[in-house]
Amino acid sequence: MTADVQTGPAHAVPAPTTTRWHEVCAYEDLLPERGACALLEGIQVAIFRTFDGELFALSNFDPFSGAYVIARGILGTRGGTPTVASPMYKQVFDLRTGRCLDDTEVALPTFGVRRTPAGRVEVAL
Numbered sequence: 060m061t062a063d064v065q066t067g068p069a070h071a072v073p074a075p076t077t078t079r080w081h082e083v084c085a086y087e088d089l090l091p092e093r094g095a096c097a098l099l100e101g102i103q104v105a106i107f108r109t110f111d112g113e114l115f116a117l118s119n120f121d122p123f124s125g126a127y128v129i130a131r132g133i134l135g136t137r138g139g140t141p142t143v144a145s146p147m148y149k150q151v152f153d154l155r156t157g158r159c160l161d162d163t164e165v166a167l168p169t170f171g172v173r174r175t176p177a178g179r180v181e182v183a184l
Contacts, residue, residue: 094130
């Protein structure tokens with residue numbers, strides 16, 4: 060199956076030409092091993108905090124089901140790679156690259172994410 064690798068359906072907002080950081084929440088608001096979703100400039104971003112405290116951000120759009128559900132996915136690892144499994148059809152995505160490990164022709168867009176010295180989480184678009 061070949062799926063669209065955009066941030067969502069064809070009507071999605073085009074990629075901006077400059078990077079802008081958006082404050083999303085407090086780091087402590089993100090529960091380890093759970094996802095959260097933020098709407099930034101019309102783009103749904105799934106944000107994850109792993110058990111060891113790492114942050115990841117990728118598109119919330121599941122290209123296999125067409126639903127915005129990645130933030131509800133199950134975190135895990137495959138061969139040492141941090142992953143999220145879609146809650147719909149269970150395709151597994153690399154949290155670092157967005158690449159689908161079950162179908163290498165598909166990838167989710169990823170976004171820069173950081174924790175500020177003040178303990179806030181910011182996502183770059």
